[in-house]
Amino acid sequence: MSTRMGEQNKLLLPLGGKPIIEQSLETLLAASPSDVVVVLGHQASRVREALSFYEGKVRFITNPHFEQGMTTSIQAGVQAISPNAQGVMVCLGDMPFLTPSDLQQLGAAFTQAVAKNPKSIVVPTYEGQRGNPVTFSMAFRDEILDHAHLDGCKGLVKRNPEYVVEVPSAGQDVRLDIDTPEEYAQMEALWKQRQRS
Secondary structure, three states: OOHHHOOOOHHHOEEOOEEHHHHHHHHHHHOOOOOOEEEEOOOHHHHHHHOHHHEOOEEEEEOOOHHHOHHHHHHHHHHHOOOOOOEEEEOOOOOOOOOHHHHHHHHHHHHHHHHHOOOOEEEEEEOOEEOOOEEEEHHHHHHHHHOOOOOOOHHHHHHOHHHEEEEEOOOHHHHOOOOOHHHHHHHHHHHHHHHHO
């Protein structure tokens, strides 16, 4: 609900001439995933309108329980995916600095992990700190759907350390998201800096 951003919906704030959510989705699609489900919640119609260009390229679903917390949106997305899928990468809408190669690296690491253990969780790290997106094998489907904590699936990752595969990232992008006006200002400056370099 972007509560820390004040009255603005952080996903709709402009970055590089496009809403943050569109920058994030473009990157995801450029990584060529087999299926993309966009879970709408807060200001669903406004977010969907901002992404109208992608109708037919992704599937939109609405989480009626989004006010209860992030976990409900993850659960809605997982329910929309075939139980026969190998895994699900949980991507946040406010991580516009990830690159397609970041996502492809994590996808390749996940493929290797589940070949060794069908019950795997792949987590990117930067300088020893865990980031996003996290990829769960569908062996965790029921645990995700039953997960009671409403702040995401961090607790699920912590409860299953023996199944976690950490993938070091060369850059900090797996740790960069936007929650406050100060972070947004920093992101704008970083975006401009990267465009110049």
